[in-house]
Amino acid sequence: MSTENGESSGCPKEDQIAEEWPYLKKNKVLLHQDNAPCHKSVKTMAKIHELGFELLSHPPYSPDLAPSDYFLFSDLKRMLACKKFLSNEGVIAETKAYFEAKDKSYYKNGIEKLEGRYNQCITLEGNYVE
Incomplete structure (x- = not known):
């Protein structure tokens, strides 16, 4: 690596x-x-x-503050949950198509949620943000 x-x-x-x-x-x-x-x-x-x-x-071990975890992958997981694939290539193709279909506002929305999640983490004194 x-x-x-x-x-x-x-x-x-x-x-x-x-x-x-x-x-x-x-x-x-x-x-x-x-x-x-x-x-x-x-x-x-x-x-x-x-x-x-x-x-x-x-903060270490804080996926609740990682946009990839709280926004991006959770949304992708919901989309993939009801699908069946015959190969890894099928999963890859579906995932690529999913992200390519999203416009800039989708990603902007996910990033904009970060400030609120950080503030919530501070309010919760470092505890996990749901």
Whole structure:
């Protein structure tokens, strides 16, 4: 496993960041990531600092604060629950089609729920957010 900015890493490429830079510079960017070792590496943290992003810390073992868990995958799970597949390829194709059919507002809605979930976590003194 590599933490390099490879094709399958999911990291935006330098030219993608440069293209978005005017927007990013005039708007405060909060970066939310979990505590995976590659996210906490010296190289990654240096790049986050260089770009001027503010890092939102993620408490360990808190899937309730991870948009992928509370929003993205729970919705996908509901969609897949009633389907039967004959192969892994069928699951992959259905999953790709599902996400490709979603527009930007779908993802924006999931991210916008994060602030409320963080506030709820604070109110609950760190306990799990339902």
